[in-house]
Amino acid sequence: MPMAPPLDFETLTIADIARLAEGDRLPPVERWHPTHCGDSEMRIARDGTWFHQGSPIGRQAMVRAFSRILRREPDGGYVLVTPVEKLDIAVEDAPFVAVEMKVDGDGRDATLAFRLNTGDIVTASAEHPLRFVEHDDGPHPYLHVRGGLEALVARSLYYDLAERALAGDDEPPGVWSAGAFFPLMP
Incomplete structure (x- = not known):
């Protein structure tokens, strides 16, 4: 069975992403x-x-x-x-890598969707939390994908997340997605 061509993540709306994730x-x-x-x-x-x-x-x-x-x-x-x-x-680390992020909204109303290196799409939420772990080479963000499997969030996306967190008023700094708050540091 031929595979469908990869979707252009940039052109998808958050509603499109939710429908795709639900149907997978x-x-x-x-x-x-x-x-x-x-x-x-x-x-x-x-x-x-x-x-x-x-x-x-x-x-x-x-x-x-x-x-x-x-x-x-x-x-x-x-x-x-x-x-x-x-x-x-x-x-070696996490089985997936989040390579692209789509943001809809700001602050508490934000939704953050991630495209993984496998083509899967995951929206950060209470069911799919983001966590930040401090390593010798700096913080490493992870996104829960399913059943204990996580995606390491690419370094460039981490910088985008950190910028969002530091621009907000939350203490400690963190990001919101789908009504859930994820502090940059535990």
């Missing part, structure tokens, strides 16, 4: 519990690049397909799971 049905990986089968020989680099046996996976359609069967295990590990097999996959 994922496989029920949380209900699949096959016997562990081994290692997928795959890893996801910190920059969101997917590798198999040390080589980058160049076909975006393959990356998207694999990302849809990715699951976080209770022990914190990651697996690719189908109804009949479960394979470990190494993840």
